[in-house]
Amino acid sequence: MPDDPFLQKLERAGKLSDEERVELQVLIKGRRTVLARDDIAISGSSDRVYLVTGGFACRYKTLQNGNRRIVSFVLPGDLCFMHDTGAFGRDLRVGALTPCTVADLARSRLIELIARYPGISRAIWWVTLRELSRAREWIVNDARPANQRLAHTLCELFVCLQVIGLADEHSFGLPISQTDLGDALGVSAVHVNRVLQALRAEGLITWTNHRVTIPDVESLKELAEFEPSYLCFDGYGP
Amino acid sequence: MPDDPFLQKLERAGKLSDEERVELQVLIKGRRTVLARDDIAISGSSDRVYLVTGGFACRYKTLQNGNRRIVSFVLPGDLCFMHDTGAFGRDLRVGALTPCTVADLARSRLIELIARYPGISRAIWWVTLRELSRAREWIVNDARPANQRLAHTLCELFVCLQVIGLADEHSFGLPISQTDLGDALGVSAVHVNRVLQALRAEGLITWTNHRVTIPDVESLKELAEFEPSYLCFDGYGP
DNA sequence: GGCCTCGTTTAACATTTGATAAGATACGTC
């Protein structure tokens, strides 16, 4: 139980009591699988909250011209639609980029837990504020040219995956397509490839066999102007 | 007291009791003025929460090349840095685009009120989730070409200003420069002007004397693919 | 009125990025 990525992540907001931890473990018991490219959830469509426990997913919207814009990645341990009851935007979806495992929680039950347990309340606040901080950083990132933007996104993925034990010192598995990555960067797939070649040529990264290797993390961070405090991994409070 | 834009906006999340309203009115009593271009606040720098009561402001970050990216506008009645204690990103700032009036609140006092009053707690949750929804919509907007992006931003400003009584049926005052607007769109000032001329030529807007007029709101919304549910003005809950 | 500053507008050119298409490579299925 100390290895559940969800609880592990929540405890970044501050320690949970044993009781709180047990309540949450009971809540997230069930699992279902979702195929790659299938939706995990659509906003405003249910009384469920979704916990992704395995695989890569994303929050996205589709524009009228058919373009998809990914607004955030969803990694193991991330909650989706915690607060959504239809009032916070109607067309946001969560889709699986790879095969995923998901736990569906009853929103009402989670709300009860938030009301009863201060540690859980604090943790859910932390999760929400972290999402807000990350969303704003993505807006900032969109002001950078595509090469920096790609570098920044790779740095973010690297740090987030490292925290949940899915990256080692210099590499991480990235089983998504360049098209997916382009939708996350707001850039065409062809241009992702172009910029990727440039980063490769400079020796900043390699990406083969669905694994990204960053020989010199500091160099990539420097190119990306990556400043990880927005990921809030230093916990709640000063 | 029914005309305070802050309380008015908070009550979108659900009615406040008389007691709650009085507590908040006491809290937001003081006022200071901030000159255009000055910062109202820097993240992580104080134990204060800032309520903008007049003027146009923005949240922004500055990139290493000197470019500024505005990640959201801050209008009268908007709170800033409610949760910020240094853990949620270090370099976000709030700056005045025009002369502003600001009330500085003690964060500890606001936290007390949230803990004691369920209506206030719900309202602060609503404010936060609304910010998240809006930030994600800005990410989506960045995937649109500049003309749509400008149209979308004008639609957003129009609706938000209308709600606080600062816009009439077809126009609103917009006392900011095209450079500011460019920083919000992630586009150069020259290109803002280009796209602006195009919108003018199509008769979609006029913008003179710091006032934007939208003769046919529906047409502009259609161009922008503007779907206002993300602004959460329909309140909390389904 | 004259001057100064700031913002807007327009122009010319450079760069980035998008769109399309074709060839190459990997992977799964039979």
Next chain:
DNA sequence: GACGTATCTTATCAAATGTTAAACGAGGCC
């Protein structure tokens, strides 16, 4: 191993956007 599909890669051309600079206009100040 052969085939089919998806992805990656590269090339070419078109469109969007950035950069720089200059002219123009409005408003404040003396």
